[in-house]
Every structure is written in structure tokens, then in C-alpha cells.
Amino acid sequence: MHLIVGLGNPGKKYENSRHNLGFRVVEDLSQRLQAGKPIQKHRALYAFAEYKAEEVLLAQPLTYMNRSGLAVNELLCNHDLDLSKLLVIYDDLDLSPGAIRLRNKGGSAGHRGIQSIIDVLGTEEFPRLRIGVGKPPPCIDGAQYVLQPIEPTDQGLLNEAVERAVKAVLLFVSDGLEAAMNTYNQGLSSPD
Numbered sequence: 001m002h003l004i005v006g007l008g009n010p011g012k013k014y015e016n017s018r019h020n021l022g023f024r025v026v027e028d029l030s031q032r033l034q035a036g037k038p039i040q041k042h043r044a045l046y047a048f049a050e051y052k053a054e055e056v057l058l059a060q061p062l063t064y065m066n067r068s069g070l071a072v073n074e075l076l077c078n079h080d081l082d083l084s085k086l087l088v089i090y091d092d093l094d095l096s097p098g099a100i101r102l103r104n105k106g107g108s109a110g111h112r113g114i115q116s117i118i119d120v121l122g123t124e125e126f127p128r129l130r131i132g133v134g135k136p137p138p139c140i141d142g143a144q145y146v147l148q149p150i151e152p153t154d155q156g157l158l159n160e161a162v163e164r165a166v167k168a169v170l171l172f173v174s175d176g177l178e179a180a181m182n183t184y185n186q187g188l189s190s191p192d
Contacts, residue, residue, distance in 0.1 A: 001055040002173050003081050004029065005072055007090040007113040009147075010045075010062050018133040019065060019146040021158065022089040025131075025165045026058045032166060033058075042074035052174045057081075068113040069120030076121075083121070087172055088128045089165060090114060093142055095132025098157035100165050102129050102172070102181045110142075127177050129168060131161050 006022030014020050029035070033049035035058055046059035057079060061071030076086065090113055095101060105125040108115035118124050134154075136145030150158055164184065172180040 001057055001079060001081060001085065003057045003059065003075055003079065003086045004169055004173075005044075005059045005061065005068075005075070005086065005088045007065060007068050007088065008060060009064050010060070014147065016149045017147050018091050018150055018158075021091045021131045021133070021162060021165075023060050024162050025089045025129075025169065026060050028162060028166050029056075029169060030058050042078055043071035044075055046075065051170055054173050056173055065113040065116075067116055069116035069118070072117050073120045083123070083126045084177075086126050087169060087177075088114065088117060088126065089169070090128065090130060091133045091146055092130035093133060093135055093146070095130055095134075097132055097134040097154050098161045099132035100129060100161055100168060101132075101185055102127065102168060102177065104177055104181075127172070129165055129172075131158070131165055133158070 004026060006026035008014065008020035008023030030047055033051055035047035035049035038045050038047045043063050044059045044061045046057055049056045049058055059075055061068045063071045090111060094109060104127050107124055108118055133146065136142050168180050168184040171183060
């Protein structure tokens with residue numbers, strides 16, 4: 001089984017923010033894979049799906065971003081999953097809007113959701129998929145910027161990034177992280 005975790009904040013207030021791009025990818029995957037009825041448990045909202053004979057657990061932590069590690073740890077422990085089967089999806093200020101990148105490990109680069117996961121799991125060695133949102137204008141703090149609604153000028157780019165991220169997750173599930181990295185970190189598109 002694979003655990004796909006999209007980071008974000010629960011509630012209507014944050015729905016269309018940059019910080020909730022991880023949630024959006026999980027929602028799109030749930031629709032595309034016709035996931036089962038969502039379950040609220042283990043500090044998360046999650047549903048089971050299947051892709052190419054692989055079982056997939058699609059999850060959104062309900063702990064708010066800064067405490068994401070608590071939900072991720074509970075999901076891993078209660079479903080007896082290895083870290084190599086985990087993929088965490090989140091927004092990244094250091095990537096240009098619309099870019100996506102997969103990594104097999106690494107630090108948080110200041111992302112509090114990722115830092116929470118690193119702190120709770122005690123390791124930086126878990127796969128992740130970053131979606132670029134770009135740097136904030138000089139007069140806006142990064143934390144403020146990611147919580148603001150996405151401007152119409154960036155909406156198209158970020159919608160495309162979410163679609164590419166969905167395809168990258170499906171490739172991760174079917175063929176593994178290396179195949180997904182080789183395809184999507186080079187800017188190539190994958191066949192549907």
C-alpha cells in the first residue's frame with residue numbers, strides 16, 4: 001500500500017490558498033481514482049483507492065500545517081507502512097510557480113509542515129513532491145503569502161502543476177520514485 005499525503009489546512013478559509021496545493025492534489029487523485037468514502041481518523045481525512053493493482057491511501061492531515069507530522073505518523077503506524085511507500089505533497093516558495101520536483105529525502109527548507117513530519121518521524125528520509133508557488137513580493141511575509149488566495153494570474157499555472165503532480169503521483173505508485181523523478185524532474189510529460 002502507498003500513503004499519499006497532501007499537506008494543507010482544513011477549512012473554507014484556506015481552500016484556495018497556495019498552502020493547500022497538497023490538499024488539491026489529493027482531492028483530484030480521489031476523484032480520478034474513484035476513492036472510497038472518506039474516513040476521519042488518525043488526525044486526518046483519508047480514503048482508500050486502487051491504481052494498477054496497487055492499494056493507495058489518500059490523506060489530508062486535519063492537524064493544520066504546523067502539526068502535520070502527528071497525522072502522518074499515526075497513518076504510517078496504524079497501517080504498518082514503510083517510509084518508502086510514503087509521498088508527501090506540499091507547496092514550495094523556492095520553486096517558480098507551476099514547477100514540480102520530486103525528491104527522496106531532504107530538509108524542510110523552512111516549510112513548517114515538512115519540519116513537523118521530520119521532527120515526529122525522526123528522519124528526513126521520506127519521498128516528497130514539491131509544487132512551486134514562487135517567492136512573495138518584498139512587502140509580504142512568506143507565511144502570509146502562502147495563506148492568501150491564489151491570484152488569477154497564477155491560477156492557470158498552479159492548476160497545470162496540480163495536474164502534473166497527479167500524474168507524477170500515479171507514476172510513483174505504479175513504477176516507483178525513481179521513474180517519477182526521471183520523468184517529472186526533467187520537465188518531461190508522461191503519457192496518460
